[in-house]
Amino acid sequence: IMPSLVGSEMCIRDRPNEVRQNNMIGRIQGKILEKIPPHILIDCNGVGYEIEVPMTTFYDLPEVGSEVVLLTHFLVREDAQLLFGFATDQERTIFRKLLKVNGIGAKASLSILGGMTVNELTHSIQTQDINSLTKIPGIGKKTAERLILELKDKFSDTEFAASKNQGSSELGDIQNALLALGYNQKDILTVTKDLDENVSVNDGIKKALKLLSN
Numbered sequence: 001i002m003p004s005l006v007g008s009e010m011c012i013r014d015r016p017n018e019v020r021q022n023n024m025i026g027r028i029q030g031k032i033l034e035k036i037p038p039h040i041l042i043d044c045n046g047v048g049y050e051i052e053v054p055m056t057t058f059y060d061l062p063e064v065g066s067e068v069v070l071l072t073h074f075l076v077r078e079d080a081q082l083l084f085g086f087a088t089d090q091e092r093t094i095f096r097k098l099l100k101v102n103g104i105g106a107k108a109s110l111s112i113l114g115g116m117t118v119n120e121l122t123h124s125i126q127t128q129d130i131n132s133l134t135k136i137p138g139i140g141k142k143t144a145e146r147l148i149l150e151l152k153d154k155f156s157d158t159e160f161a162a163s164k165n166q167g168s169s170e171l172g173d174i175q176n177a178l179l180a181l182g183y184n185q186k187d188i189l190t191v192t193k194d195l196d197e198n199v200s201v202n203d204g205i206k207k208a209l210k211l212l213s214n
Contacts, residue, residue, distance in 0.1 A: 025083060029069045035061060038110060040085070042068065051085040052106075054095075055114035060087055075106060082106065090118050101150045103143065111138050112147075125155045127190050152186075171195065174204040183212060 028051070030044035037058050042049045051070065053061075062068060070085035071092045084106065086092040091113060098109035112121065115136030124132040125148055133144035171192060178188045191211040195204050 025072050025074045027069065028072050028083075028085065029067070032061065032064050032066055032068055035064055038114070042070075049083060051083045052110065053085045053087075054091065054110045056117065057085060057087040057091065084110070088118075094118055094121065097151060097154055098147075101147055103146065108138060108143075112136055115139075122155050123189055123193065125151050126186050127193070128152065128186070170199060170201050170204060171197065173201045174199075174208060177201070177205050178208055178212075187212060 028042060028044055028049060030042040030049070032040055033043050033048060034041035035058070038052050038055060040051050040053060040058070040061065042051060051072065053070070057070070070087065071089055072086070073084045073092055073095060075082045075084065084095065086095065095109050095113060098104050098112060099106065104112075112133075116124070116132070120132070123129070128148050130141060130144045130148070133139055133147060134141055139147075174195070175188050175192055178192075188208070191208045192204070195207065199207070
C-alpha cells in the first residue's frame with residue numbers, strides 16, 4: 001500500500017483530475033513481493049510499494065524474492081497517488097516528456113513505452129513515422145500526429161545519441177560523418193535506418209549521400 005506522501009505545498013495542477021508533484025521518491029530499492037503485469041509490489045524497509053512499470057521494464061525484472069532498484073516518478077491525482085518505476089533514466093525521461101503531450105496521460109505513456117524501445121520511439125518521432133506509432137495499442141493516427149508535432153523538437157541531444165549508437169559502431173560513424181557534413185538528424189536517421197549493419201563506413205557514407213541527394 002502506498003503511504004501518504006504528498007504535502008499540499010508541493011503539488012501543482014497539471015490537468016483536470018490530475019496533479020503533478022515535485023519528485024519525493026526518485027529511486028526505490030527493495031525486494032519484489034509480487035509481479036502482476038503491469039504492477040509490481042516492492043518491500044522497502046517493511047513498507048509495500050505498489051509500482052506500475054512499462055512492459056519493457058517488467059520483462060527485465062528478476063524473480064519474485066529478488067532485490068531490485070528502480071527509478072521512479074510519483075504522480076498525484078485527485079483520486080489516487082501513483083508510483084511508476086523504470087529500469088533506466090532514459091525511460092523515465094521519455095515518460096515525463098510524454099506526460100506533457102496534450103491528451104496523453106500516464107496509461108497511454110506506459111503503453112507507448114511498452115510498445116517500442118526508447119530508441120525506436122525516438123527514431124519514429126524524429127522521422128515522423130506515423131505508421132510505426134499507430135502500431136502501438138491505443139494510439140491512433142491523430143494521437144501519433146500530435147506526438148510528433150509536440151515532441152519532434154524535444155527528442156534531440158541525449159535521445160538522438162542513444163538512437164545513433166544502437167547497432168554497429170560503423171553505423172554510428174556514418175551518422176556522425178553526415179552530421180559533420182551539415183545534414184539534419186531527421187534526414188540522417190531516415191537514410192541510414194535500412195543500411196546493412198555490416199556495411200563499411202565508406203560504403204555507408206556513399207549510399208547515404210546518394211539517398212540524400214535524391
